[in-house]
Amino acid sequence: MCGIHGVVSTAAIPSISQELKNLLSNRGPDHFGQVHRELPFENGDSVIRLGLTSTVLALRGDHVAKQPLESPVTGSVLCWNGEAWRIDGQPVGSKNDGELISAKLDAVDDASSAETRESHILSVLRSIEGPFAFLFYDAQDNRLYFGRDRLGRRSLLSSQAEDGHSISFSSIADVPTTGWKEVHADGIYSLNLATRLVTPSGLKLDTHLTRYDWVTSGGDNMVSSIGSFNMALPPPDHKLDFDSSSVHLLKHWLCESLKLRVLDIPEPPNSLSETDVRVAVLFSGGLDSTTLARLAHDLVPLDQGIDLINVAFENPRQVSVDKTLPHLDAKDQYEACPDRKTGRKAFAELKAVCPTRQWRFIAVNVSFEEAMSHKARVVSLMYPHDTEMDLSIALALYFSARGIGYAYTNTWEWQPDPPSVTSPARVLLSGLGADELFGGYSRHEIAFKTGGYPRLLDELKLDIGRIGQRNLGRDDRAMSHWGKEIRHPFLDEELVRFAISTPVWEKCDFQNPFHPAVIDPAKRVLRLMADKLGLSVIAREKKRAIQFGSRTANIESRTGKRRGTAAITEVV
Numbered sequence: 001m002c003g004i005h006g007v008v009s010t011a012a013i014p015s016i017s018q019e020l021k022n023l024l025s026n027r028g029p030d031h032f033g034q035v036h037r038e039l040p041f042e043n044g045d046s047v048i049r050l051g052l053t054s055t056v057l058a059l060r061g062d063h064v065a066k067q068p069l070e071s072p073v074t075g076s077v078l079c080w081n082g083e084a085w086r087i088d089g090q091p092v093g094s095k096n097d098g099e100l101i102s103a104k105l106d107a108v109d110d111a112s113s114a115e116t117r118e119s120h121i122l123s124v125l126r127s128i129e130g131p132f133a134f135l136f137y138d139a140q141d142n143r144l145y146f147g148r149d150r151l152g153r154r155s156l157l158s159s160q161a162e163d164g165h166s167i168s169f170s171s172i173a174d175v176p177t178t179g180w181k182e183v184h185a186d187g188i189y190s191l192n193l194a195t196r197l198v199t200p201s202g203l204k205l206d207t208h209l210t211r212y213d214w215v216t217s218g219g220d221n222m223v224s225s226i227g228s229f230n231m232a233l234p235p236p237d238h239k240l241d242f243d244s245s246s247v248h249l250l251k252h253w254l255c256e257s258l259k260l261r262v263l264d265i266p267e268p269p270n271s272l273s274e275t276d277v278r279v280a281v282l283f284s285g286g287l288d289s290t291t292l293a294r295l296a297h298d299l300v301p302l303d304q305g306i307d308l309i310n311v312a313f314e315n316p317r318q319v320s321v322d323k324t325l326p327h328l329d330a331k332d333q334y335e336a337c338p339d340r341k342t343g344r345k346a347f348a349e350l351k352a353v354c355p356t357r358q359w360r361f362i363a364v365n366v367s368f369e370e371a372m373s374h375k376a377r378v379v380s381l382m383y384p385h386d387t388e389m390d391l392s393i394a395l396a397l398y399f400s401a402r403g404i405g406y407a408y409t410n411t412w413e414w415q416p417d418p419p420s421v422t423s424p425a426r427v428l429l430s431g432l433g434a435d436e437l438f439g440g441y442s443r444h445e446i447a448f449k450t451g452g453y454p455r456l457l458d459e460l461k462l463d464i465g466r467i468g469q470r471n472l473g474r475d476d477r478a479m480s481h482w483g484k485e486i487r488h489p490f491l492d493e494e495l496v497r498f499a500i501s502t503p504v505w506e507k508c509d510f511q512n513p514f515h516p517a518v519i520d521p522a523k524r525v526l527r528l529m530a531d532k533l534g535l536s537v538i539a540r541e542k543k544r545a546i547q548f549g550s551r552t553a554n555i556e557s558r559t560g561k562r563r564g565t566a567a568i569t570e571v572v
Contacts, residue, residue: 001485003027004079005053006135009166013051020174027480028055035068035077039142039193048193054079057483061096069102075139078102081171082132082154085260094264114141122212125188129493135169142194150214150225151491152185152468155476172477173383180384185468188212223465227497233453234505240524246506247528255295257492262296271424275358280307280425282400284549285342288431290538291530292489297354305358307423311400312337314368315551334365335414339549346538348412353534362423364405371395381481385474388566392547394478401479426484433490436463437499439508440523440543448510457504464500
């Protein structure tokens with residue numbers, strides 16, 4: 001995982017600000033590198049200047065792959081931020097993916113035509129499965145390619161300078177007032193630097209931009225450029241139960257996804273932890289995160305620990321003492337947070353089911369004062385997102401990724417003086433995506449009640465199709481600030497392809513709300529799998545949004561009635 005930045009300019013490119021250098025280095029603390037080029041126009045009467053910057057968080061291979069990656073043959077340059085888990089359907093393994101992609105992009109005959117080189121570059125980029133954003137300067141054709149993966153799991157912003165002299169790209173905005181916009185995750189883009197980009201009013205990004213689709217063909221049911229959504233309606237007597245094929249297949253594909261994401265992680269450098277911990281779970285104690293932790297246990301070597309990071313906030317509106325927790329006073333509301341309660345319960349179940357694992361429950365307690373002291377930074381990181389809901393979610397993710405809290409190992413219950421620790425794990429697992437894939441939101445149940453399976457299918461297809469347009473860039477910026485990489489096992493392309501091709505009645509079962517084992521119909525396939533893994537309590541947990549579970553929702557509002565879609569403003 002890395003921080004990348006690029007500038008195309010008609011004027012001299014100034015050194016990047018210390019603030020931006022710090023922001024990029026926070027994302028990639030292991031290396032900072034820059035490359036500059038001067039590119040003549042076709043008629044040679046002036047030049048376009050190109051500046052590329054990369055910082056590196058080294059999580060692949062046996063060495064730090066210093067970026068930007070320059071081709072010694074063609075002079076092409078790659079800034080790579082992400083993880084290529086598969087190329088052409090084949091696992092990359094422990095090799096450094098950035099170096100591998102750079103070599104593949106370069107593997108075209110010097111004498112090839114511009115059309116052939118373009119086709120080759122697009123073919124390589126389209127073959128990559130995994131989360132990524134990139135800038136690639138093709139020196140042979142003077143083209144700058146850029147984009148985000150088809151699910152938008154990594155951040156990339158663009159900005160047009162007001163004076164018209166430059167266009168910038170960055171993983172993170174240095175000044176949130178300079179018009180940065182999310183690069184759409186709807187394809188691969190290129191900017192032809194060999195033709196005259198300058199108009200009477202300056203450089204124009206949109207005028208000279210070419211967009212290429214992720215897939216060259218696909219029907220009406222193609223979603224997220226990954227596969228075709230199964231719109232079949234169920235037979236009269238369908239039943240989703242423990243022996244359904246989808247339950248077994250889900251476990252298979254989720255394990256395959258996790259293998260790529262939890263194995264071969266290098267030991268964190270300069271770690272002061274007594275336990276070897278390389279992966280942590282963003283742990284609400286809900287179905288999705290607990291299932292990931294349970295399956296990760298089957299894969300991660302037993303001599304490594306797994307941290308479970310559980311965040312709770314002091315919300316001024318929640319000042320009354322929970323009478324069921326007599327050890328609390330009015331200033332200590334963290335144990336009353338819904339996610340803290342489910343987190344401890346899930347921690348106890350994991351310890352019982354997997355007693356040989358070194359689990360560590362890290363209780364992250366964030367006071368209102370501390371949250372507000374970091375608010376300006378969080379608002380800057382999540383930009384250009386700017387609503388109350390964005391802030392509520394970004395605050396929770398930001399402090400979770402920081403990983404500073406109180407450690408519980410031998411007991412799951414609250415203790416008066418637990419040790420304070422910082423998780424050394426640089427890989428964080430998130431359960432995001434399970435609700436969209438398997439029908440876990442309340443709106444899915446509402447869709448079924450109002451329009452049956454046809455309405456539910458439309459809602460699920462819409463949810464999956466717009467994942468790349470939503471909030472993953474914001475989440476990436478909020479968490480990567482701490483030099484951590486967020487990984488989403490449920491959003492693995494192979495798992496998504498399985499989920500969208502699976503008939504709806506093999507995923508959720510709203511037509512049969514009652515189950516002999518009292519398994520809810522929402523995400524029933526995942527609940528059945530969790531129950532078979534020994535998570536009988538968590539398999540029956542209700543869905544809860546992070547901002548409500550951690551109590552960040554409307555944290556500054558005295559009334560708590562401010563709409564989540566409202567722009568961030570003064571306290572009301």
